[in-house]
Amino acid sequence: MKLTIAHLYPDSMSLYGEYANIAVLRRHLEAMGVEAAVRNFTCEDPPDFSDADFIYMGAGTERRQKSVLIAAPRCAPALKAAAENGAVILFTGNAMETLGASVTDAAGKVWPGYGLADFTTVETDQRTPGDVVASPVLWDAPAVGFMNKCSVTHGIAAPLFHSLPLGFGNDAEHGAEGYVSGNVFATHLTGPALVKNPDFLDLVIRRLFALKGWEVPERLPVLPHEREAYAVTLRELEARIK
Amino acid sequence: MRLFFAIIVCKLLRFIGKLAGKGSSLPGQYALKICPDALGRVKLPPCVIAVTGSNGKTSTVEMIAAILRKSGRTVVYNEEGSNQIEGVATLILCSSSLSGRMRGDVLLLESDERYARRTFRWFHPTHFVITNLYRDQLTRNGHPEWVYNAILPAIHPETTLALNADDPLVSLFAQGHENVKWFGLEECSVSTKEHHGVYHDGARCPACQGRMEYSCYHYEHIGHYQCADCGYRRHETDFAVTALDLERGTLTIDGDTEISLAFKSIYNVYNILAAWSVCSLAGVDKETMASVINNYILKNGRMVRFTLGEHHGTLLTSKHENSVAYDTNLNYIARAKAPCQALIIVDAISRKYFTGETSWLWDIDFDQLNCEQVKKIILCGKYVHDLAMRFDYTAIPAEKISCYDAVPQAAAALAEDGGREDLYVVTCFSDRDKLLNLVKKEEG
Numbered sequence: 001m002k003l004t005i006a007h008l009y010p011d012s013m014s015l016y017g018e019y020a021n022i023a024v025l026r027r028h029l030e031a032m033g034v035e036a037a038v039r040n041f042t043c044e045d046p047p048d049f050s051d052a053d054f055i056y057m058g059a060g061t062e063r064r065q066k067s068v069l070i071a072a073p074r075c076a077p078a079l080k081a082a083a084e085n086g087a088v089i090l091f092t093g094n095a096m097e098t099l100g101a102s103v104t105d106a107a108g109k110v111w112p113g114y115g116l117a118d119f120t121t122v123e124t125d126q127r128t129p130g131d132v133v134a135s136p137v138l139w140d141a142p143a144v145g146f147m148n149k150c151s152v153t154h155g156i157a158a159p160l161f162h163s164l165p166l167g168f169g170n171d172a173e174h175g176a177e178g179y180v181s182g183n184v185f186a187t188h189l190t191g192p193a194l195v196k197n198p199d200f201l202d203l204v205i206r207r208l209f210a211l212k213g214w215e216v217p218e219r220l221p222v223l224p225h226e227r228e229a230y231a232v233t234l235r236e237l238e239a240r241i242k
Numbered sequence: 243m244r245l246f247f248a249i250i251v252c253k254l255l256r257f258i259g260k261l262a263g264k265g266s267s268l269p270g271q272y273a274l275k276i277c278p279d280a281l282g283r284v285k286l287p288p289c290v291i292a293v294t295g296s297n298g299k300t301s302t303v304e305m306i307a308a309i310l311r312k313s314g315r316t317v318v319y320n321e322e323g324s325n326q327i328e329g330v331a332t333l334i335l336c337s338s339s340l341s342g343r344m345r346g347d348v349l350l351l352e353s354d355e356r357y358a359r360r361t362f363r364w365f366h367p368t369h370f371v372i373t374n375l376y377r378d379q380l381t382r383n384g385h386p387e388w389v390y391n392a393i394l395p396a397i398h399p400e401t402t403l404a405l406n407a408d409d410p411l412v413s414l415f416a417q418g419h420e421n422v423k424w425f426g427l428e429e430c431s432v433s434t435k436e437h438h439g440v441y442h443d444g445a446r447c448p449a450c451q452g453r454m455e456y457s458c459y460h461y462e463h464i465g466h467y468q469c470a471d472c473g474y475r476r477h478e479t480d481f482a483v484t485a486l487d488l489e490r491g492t493l494t495i496d497g498d499t500e501i502s503l504a505f506k507s508i509y510n511v512y513n514i515l516a517a518w519s520v521c522s523l524a525g526v527d528k529e530t531m532a533s534v535i536n537n538y539i540l541k542n543g544r545m546v547r548f549t550l551g552e553h554h555g556t557l558l559t560s561k562h563e564n565s566v567a568y569d570t571n572l573n574y575i576a577r578a579k580a581p582c583q584a585l586i587i588v589d590a591i592s593r594k595y596f597t598g599e600t601s602w603l604w605d606i607d608f609d610q611l612n613c614e615q616v617k618k619i620i621l622c623g624k625y626v627h628d629l630a631m632r633f634d635y636t637a638i639p640a641e642k643i644s645c646y647d648a649v650p651q652a653a654a655a656l657a658e659d660g661g662r663e664d665l666y667v668v669t670c671f672s673d674r675d676k677l678l679n680l681v682k683k684e685e686g
Contacts, residue, residue, distance in 0.1 A: 017601040019440075020604040024635075062388075066451075129381050146598075148381070148385070192601055195604075195631065226627075229627035229628045232627060233600070236598045
């Protein structure tokens, strides 16, 4: 069994160890007998995602996100086609913002996004970094992680997390966060979100198996330390909430 | 009159605070309430040197102070590391006469990179050293470009900038600024053609986001770069390390002055060069600078030697949430000759604030420990599972690694293992005393 991972713009959009999401996904797939090939893209590369089963982009600085947005009109048709074909897409950190209709920067300039969704984002000159506990729509266990954003996103009707017991959501403290539509997932959680959240990783794996028409095993592999690390972080953050 | 009262109150509170063992921010804070523009009214010394950047501020400032003092100058500086405006106000006002004239020939400031603009709203340094900009405490700093944007308004047109030419983001401060002096490292024994490290923050040009090309890397994104798109490139240097032998522990400055290194780290090389550059700009002669800096042992206690069981230990204070600091210390261990063990502690991520953020572990190049002389690696602390998972993605054999939830357990295991290998400990200020309280410290 083989599948292809497209990692978008890791030379620009890798601010918080995001490569780990790809590494942990590959490790789990290998444990299930799936060989995953990874193709790294730069903004200058032709945007051919036709063979990609999983497409990922991580967070970057505001300037680097804009360099991605400059190329967005050229890449949008390929990304939309991949989404329509059912590819599993995950954008984390401020890569999430690029999926929407536009990003308005702190100076007021409007940058069109990929347009896979019609939400819009406005940057501010204030950062709201902070730990996050999130209540997922698609799985049970709370998600944990970190956000480091300086923006507000409006117009999301289908969030990935229906509320944030800890953290700033799309447009409000404790509010709904992220975006989901079919196999397209987006969240402002930064860094190795799949590493920190084994249930989120399992969801991605199930969606990939379904896409490929493979039978999903009843139990997905659990690798050492993953559940324990998650439990410690959740325990610490929940103590913080109290 | 307000300045007069502010100075009196500041001195009084500082006196009481010292008796009570309190920090140095509060007196300045009250003084600034009495006279908000006090720092703009005080008559400062003719030379005001500030140092900022992600790493190396404290060490660089300490060496600058030592050199300037040796040259006969009276130096006032924030030795206690209070580097925000309140601490700076305490320092300046407590060093001033009641008429508002500061004593000393040189005011030397370690300046917090995010809050420099608050301090330098009221006065500006004659010389401003910017050492480097790395990923550092992203949980509160945002990211290096965000920090760049925070420092920019703190730079006054009349200030002479002393910039690290090898750091592309730091070099960007020169754009539109007239008075710039550059320091850097020539291609030398530590330089590589390939980039080393888990991530590459120099892959894109900070000026235009184009593709950056490097003729050599010294470490991480520090090296000799040129943008393939806009031509932005490393500037020629005014002060340079022209030769470096980290094995032997020697460096040569400007082709004619050899310096021995007490601590054989690339960090130390840049800190020395930064101190050298600004002291030279302040008019100190080479002989005086060399005599101080040669074999200079830092007093800030970042490196501590100790004994644990039969192990001779060296604690290399790193900073959590700062992968470059970790990488530099791991590189030090990788260059060790004798068999050794390495202990990594991640228990409290910060001593100043709470966070459970561990993504920075994935930015650290732990594969540097995948070498013959490192016999065992002990991971410990509350976040041991995050650490262990990170190590699962290195090429280090699993049988070399052991894990403990708490520092006392790890220390007990090391004390009783009967081994005599050297022990290197890499951890942060937030966690190091948890080990140091359990070991026998060595002098010097």
